[in-house]
Amino acid sequence: MSSPVPHIMTDAPYRSDVVASPSPEIGWRIRTDTPDWRQAAAEVEVTRGEGVSSHRIEGRASTRIAWPFPPLEPREEASLRVRVTGADGVTGEWSEPRRVVAGFLGEGEWQAATIGLPSPAETAQPAYLRAEFEVTGPVARGTLYATALGVYQVAIDGVDVDDQVMKPGWTPYAQRTIHETTDVTALLREGRNAIGVRLAGAWATERYGFRDNARPLYADQPRFAGQVLIEYADGSSQWVRTDASWQASTGPITASGLYAGEDYDARLALVDADGRSFAQAGYAADGWERAVELEAIHAPEARVSPFVRRLDELAVREVITTPSGRTVLDFGQNLVGRLRIRVSGAAGTRLTLRHAEVLEHGELGTRPLRAAAATDHYTLSGDGIEEWEPEFTFHGFRYAEIEGWPGEFDPSAVTAVVIHSDMERTGWFEASHPLVNRLHENIVWGLRGNFLYLPTDCPQRDERLGWTGDIQVFAPTAAFLYDVRGFLDSWLRDLALEQVDGVVPFVVPNALGAARPAAAWGDAATVVPWVLHERYADVATIERQYESMKGWADALIELAGPRRLWEAMFQFGDWLDPDAPPHLPANAKTDPDIVASAYLFLSTDAVARAAALLGRDDEARQYRAIAEDVRAAFLAEYVTPAGRMMSDAQTAYAMAIVFDIVPAEQQEVLGARLAELTRLSGYRISTGFVGTPIIQDALTRTGNLETARRLLVQTENPSWLYPVTMGATTIWERWDSMLPDGSINPGEMTSFNHYALGAVGDWLHRVVAGLAPDAPGYERIRIQPRPLADFDHAWAEHLTPYGTARSGWARQDGVIRVEAVVPPNTTAVVVLPDGRELEVGSGAHEWEVTDAAPAVAASRIGMDSTLAAVIDDLEAYEAIAGVLEAVDPEKAHAFRTNTKWSSGRELGEALAMHAGPDTKREIADRLSELSARREEATADA
Structure with a gap:
């Protein structure tokens, strides 16, 4: 018999019963041993107060179902359960009930004043706020609603109200802020109660921009607003809200910033003479002033994205003494979070904790951090064993340097705490190739590090911004590995708010100022909603984002004009093409106009499909016609009748194939040239942010699976596996973020945790393993x-x-x-x-x-063999490279990287620039021996 397992598919975070909508979508999963099981009907039952009602659903629908009951009221609790009937007529048992709590506020209920320090310092100052209040009788329920322009934590009677981190996160604060809804019933008691708030600036007070252009964007000082609704057992209620009667003070967090780190002086702990903390009733200590009411925070809305929490801990793997004598801890994994320490020593002892992702020549590699100090300080109180973890900052690091530790250092006293948005893990992959497995694990860790309230480019340097291009290419991989629907749904709301005349800014929230159109970046507006529909059957997000999608497409159509080509404007292009100089990452082989016009087609086509999905037939026809005009213009301008792209580079071919711009009958021709270009490069990566996520699909779709395999398993630089061979545990921003000699790439923009190039994960899932959606959701x-x-x-x-x-x-x-x-x-x-x-x-x-017979290497290989034959014969290639490496490593490197592995040149000719007569003779002898072994093996067989 079938047994339904219900789950609420709502806008609320996973593993939370709190929903943000009065009419949350619902769904359930079925567990059954019956093969070919299909649902014929389902009965959904809801218990609200003393009443029970049910709704019957005919047919197969079991996911993303519209709420079939009257809307929930604010704070209303309901219990939901379901039972299903299969096509075989058998009805299962009722599921276990699922609790649902309405987490949104009622109309006009938000009346909390926004408060902060009365006389803050010139720089952003962490603050402590408190108030006491009377609870006059038995409490039926207590609910805290709180938000900040900054980040905060609330404690009642000295106990933190939840285990969330860095709440409420980062949104376009002037247009959208988030409130948490927290059940605090268990923390309230009859009589005198106290509420205490710890507050810092984080995203709200950080300086954004590059080099001398960095500046605060949102606020000079953090602010907080909150209110507690106390509902008594007798039916009465009471609000406790922030206002100017609250007290404010500074305290042990003396400085805090995302980029700088956090300073904590335990001697300044806010504890009175009787041992009460500032968040407890009866606390009495000097130095507190009345808080001041500040400019109001934008009226907040209920959270629809997952909370950020502490989700993992890593112990020290190795203690390193660097060449300069410093103590560095290696946690074995590049991660995002902070350190938790246990230490004892004399009062006033100051510890310094510096963080970095890599070592360079044995020392902490901090240059890629740019202006981010990524340094925490802890000053001991001298009161026995002290435990501390920074609260309002985070770092991207594998290594941490410890300075000032009192006495003998014990590595068990330091733990790396991993934080990120608490999404449900939904996808796994494994292959027999250990380096590919590590690549996939690096992709997972890259997602974990950069999905912290919003999808960021990197988590360590003075940036950490929601770059639109990165998530545009990575969203399919992310949606397989984790349940990112609520996470990306929330971010897309911000994207729509930040559009200016349809133009999507480079980053969301837009911390960099004016919005300029850039292909592949702004197209996140049209691509990401479709990913959510493909993976979650999410029509609601496409419907809500439709005007955003259309606005972006309209802006591009206007830029393209009657030629229907997006030309001669600023573009990032195929960003970080490996052939681009370190200081000019946009100088790619593929012309940026080709990239821009390809995305013009992709986005107009996406809007046409969205209009059709939503039943907007006139607009569907309008945008379909425009997309076809763009296709025709693209083919006429950039593709020759013989099937060559005007930019004879892999990214150009991959876009034309994967975006379905070229007709089906021409794709095989383009695919053959793409495969040839890949072989000419020695099966090394030759694509950047735009081409890399799609080149494997372009090769596979056109019958070049073996070429895709060679590209995947390549370990020479640049390749997906080169960083793995260099010890990478996350995806790098550049193919060569670290050079083979162990030095960091000389470009000033280098990150070792940048998920964009890990978009290949989607191909591993769909193609190598073969698991993909064939219908939405x-x-x-x-x-x-x-x-x-x-x-x-x-x-x-x-x-x-x-x-x-x-x-x-x-x-x-x-x-x-x-x-x-x-x-x-x-x-x-x-x-x-x-x-x-x-x-x-x-x-x-x-x-x-x-099993189809594998391709067999040519039995004979020699100096008269073509370069194409050599590169396709790994054994021969490695023999040649090995001889050159032993004689002259520089020439060996030049041979590997500069040779065009064509079918029109012979090996002997190509070696003329790399080897003298003696070396050539040795190579010829090695190849002769190899050929003889093969011929002997063939004869024996």
Whole structure:
């Protein structure tokens, strides 16, 4: 019998019962052993107060269902459960109930004054706020609503109200702020109570901009506003709100900044002579003043994105003494968070904690941090064992330098605390290639480090901004690995607010000033909503974002004019093409006009599809016609009749293929040239931010899977696996953020935790393992694994809105075994490696196909072999490179990186610039030996 497992698919954070909407969408997952199970009907029951009502749903719908009951009232609690009936007529048991709490405020209920320090310093000053109040009887419920222009934590009677970190996060503060809704019933007691607030500036007071242009954008000082609603058992209620009667003071957090770090002086702890903290009733200490009411914070709305929490801890892996004698801790993983220390020593002892992602020549590599000090200080009180963790800052680091530790250092006294948005993990991948597995793990850690209230470019230097281009390319990978719907839905609301005449700024929130259009960056407005629809069947976000999507497309259409081409304007282009100089990252091989016009097509096409989805038929026809005009203009301007791109570079071909700009009959020709260019580069990456996420799909779609495999497993620089061979534990911003000699890239823009180039994860999931949605929200799944040569297995697993789906394959003894798990209430289209296509229902499935014979290297390889034959023969290539490396490493490097591996040149000719007669003879001998071994092996076979 089926057994439904309900889950509330709402705008609320995962693992929270608090919902932000009066009519949250609902859904449920089914667990059943019945194969090919489909839902015929469902009954949803809600208990509200003393009343119970139910709603029957006919058919298969089980995800993103409109709330079928009257809207919730503010703070209303409801209990929801469901039972389902299968197509076989069998009805399951009722699910366990799921509690739902309305977390939004009622109309006019937000009346809290915004308060802060009465006489702040010239720089942003952390503050402490407090008030006492009477609770006059038994409490039925207490609810705290709070927000800040800055970051805060609230304690009642000395106990923190929750375990959230850095709340309420960063939004465009003048247009949208977030309030937390927290149940504080258990912290309230009859009689005198106290509420205390710790407050710092963080995003609100940080200086944004580059070099001398950095400036505060939102506020000079942090501000707080909050109110507690106390509902008594007798039906009466009482509000406790911030106002000028509250007290304010400075305290032990003496300085705090995102980039600078945090300073804490434990001698200044706000504890009175009787041991009471400032957040406890009866606290009595000098130095407090009346708070002042400040300019009001924008009326806040309920949170729709996940909370940020402490989600992991890492112990010190190694204690390093650097060449200069400093003590550096290695945690073995590049992470985002801060240190927690346990220390004892004399009062006034000052510890310094510096953070960095890498070591350079054995010392802490801080140059990439630019103006970010990333340094915390702790001054001891001298009162026994002291434990401390910075509260209102975070760092991106693997290494931490400790200075001033009293007595003998104990590495167990320091722990790295990992923080990020608390999203549900939904996707996993594994392959038989250990470096590819580490690459995938690096992608996961890159997401964790940069999904902290908003999707940032990097978490460590003086930036940490919501760059639109990065998430535009990474969103599909993110949506597989974690449930990011609420996270990205919230960020898209901010994107729409920050648009100016349709133009999307480079970063959201827009901390850099004026908005300028840039292809692949602003297109986040049209691409990301479609990702949410594809992965979560999320029509609501497309509907809400439609005007934003249309505004961006209209701005581009106006820029393009009657030629329907976006030309001769500022562009980032194929940013960080590996051939671009370190100081000119936009100087890519692909012309920026080609990039811009390709995205013009992508976005107008996306708006046309969105209009059709929403039933706006006239607008769908209008934007479809414009998209077709753009396609025709692009083909006429940039693609020759023979199938060459005017920019003969991989990114140009990949966009034309993957964006479906070129007609199907021409894609194979473009794909062949793309594969040739990839081989000419020695199967090294030659693409930047735009081309890298799509080149593998372009190769695969045009029948060049082996070329894609060679590109994936390449370990020479630049490649996905080169950083892995250099010890990377996250994705780097540049292909060569660290050079082979262990020095940091000389460009001033270098990050070792930048997820954009990790967008290849989506290809690993969909193509290598073969798991992808074939209908919105995985209602129909596509199982189509492509076994890679020299791999023994690969698999992917994803928790879809319907349940867990899995696709994988393994090869052994000439057979490839394909396995799939299809969740209940869904179907799957299966395409096996031998080309067979079938459709299956839910359950576990397995098939076997004959393993196609692998490509065999030419038995004979010599000085008269073509360069194409050499690069396609890894054994021969490594033999040649090994001889050159032993003789002259510089020439070996030049041979590897400068050679164009074409079919029109012979090896002997190419070696003329890299090897003398003796070296050439040695290479010839090595190749002759290799050929002889192969011929002997062939004869024996």
